[in-house]
Amino acid sequence: MLSRVAENVYWMARYVERAENTARLVWVNSHLVMDTPRGITPGWSPLVEIAGLHDVFHAVERDTSERNVVRFLIGDANNPGSILSSLVAARENCRTVRDVLPRSAWEAINELYLFAKENVQSGLTKSGRDDFLDGIIGGSQRITGMLGSVMYRDKAWHFSRIGRNLERADMTTRIIDVRSTDLFADDLHEMRSLDTLQWISVLRSLSGYQSYRRHVAIRVSRPDVLDFLFHNAQFPRSFLHCIDSVYESVGELENTGPSLRCIRALKRKLRDHKVSELDQQALHLFIDDLQLGIMDLHSRLAEAFFLPPLQVQMQESA
Secondary structure (H helix, E strand, C coil): CCHHHHHHHHHHHHHHHHHHHHHHHHHHHHHHHCCCCCCCCCCCHHHHHHHHCCCHHHHHCCCHHHHHHHHHHHHHCCCCCCCCHHHHHHHHHHHHHHHHHHHHHHHHHHHHHHHHHHHHHHHCCCHHHHHHHHHHHHHHHHHHHHHHHCCCHHHHHHHHHHHHHHHHHHHHHHHHHHHHCCCCCHCCCCCCHHHHHHHHHHHHHCCCCHHHHCCCCCCHHHHHHHHHHHHCCCCCCCCCHHHHHHHHHCCCCCCCCCHHHHHHHHHHHHHHHCCCCHHHHHHHHHHHHHHHHHHHHHHHHHHCCCCCHHHHHHHHCC
């Protein structure tokens, strides 16, 4: 398989997953505002932090109001992580490798991009936001399901699986790291009802609330949620499940020794830490280690399979 094809398939899957994750975050926060007691309003700035876009957001001087954050995350063309920008990038990556993907995948990605482009202004309004975000989430899931049900299990499929699950693993750690500290003001955290609401929000951001209630516990608590989202091997968005999926697909490729060692190191970190017992500072440091591990894994994959930037530029100008 050509390096260019492998990289484009990998990033296509990451961008589709990123668009879905961003839509989930905005949807959950919008509904959380309605669920909190009167006089208590969860902020919108944590969404910018979760996306890792603090510097991009504040490069243009503005406050973290609902309107500004929603516009930034949904349709800001200057934000490379916005839903619209992610789908533009996913579509472009898919367009260049249509010969290795099912035709229906290209059609689905193109349709989702056109839906986002044509309805982005409606998505910025409170009345149209839910329909827009539901369309993004449903369209992304359709693409993921399509690739999983009809795509030939060759190297291209493995690279799409690796990209999707690395993006999920990264988002899971970001949500836990920021949501566990910044959802409500510090002087409100002692209110038990708000603490429960906070961790329900974390689960819903990852579509894990129903699975948690069925398979873990009826009562939502910080230790149980942390253990579920880091160590549960059956929940598709848990960190362990995502890393296991990456490990399986990387193992099907050649020249993967450094990448496999990175994954084993991440799994050892998980095994050696009982996250349910970590205080907030220790949890933050643990998540930092995991995120550095994800970055290192991406670098190892890029070194093994993707063209260096200079070679990409030379090919494009040839």
